[in-house]
Amino acid sequence: MEERIVETDRAPEAPVHTTTVIRERGSGGGAGIIMALALLIAVIGGIYLFSRQSASESARDNAVANAAQDVGDAANKVGDAAKDAADNLNHKD
Template identity: 50%
Template sequence: MTDEIETTPESARKPGTSPSETPQPAAPQVVHHTTIVRERSGSGMGVVLAVILLVAAIAAIYVFNQQSTSEVAKNDAVTQAANKIGNAAADVGEAAKQAADTVTDKSSGNP
């Protein structure tokens, strides 16, 4: 915001007169212009809020990423356990087949 104030030097006035009663001299009058510049800056609250929001966003991303990593680890563990159970079932099936073959061979008279 800029304000302009026009001032008259004290030497141009007659003693005992107010500025409005000052007669205009015949010679050119010297006029001084005073410019007042007022700069208003914020309190910095916007910057503080922006930093807080940035930290909160980074924390949220970190937490979400950690949860995703633990989900993947849990899924891998379940997959490995299922594979082991499948392998064990295949081994049991093979043993059952061999036992059935042995029983069949003995009952049919084959040594």
């Protein structure tokens, strides 16, 4: 048996480059939505309370104005009654 040796020249292998891509999801995506909803509810609640307070102040101001008008009307009636009484006393003499 004959021994045979075969030699071949191969080009050196190109270096292997591996690229790894890591994608991280933004943490708190669901928490951000919950915070936005909580903020929205707080703003709506604040607007509601402010409008109720404004309506209450307006109602109070209207009540005071009506009471002042009633007092003025009553004072005019008393003045008219006093004038009529004075005129009746002057005409009897």
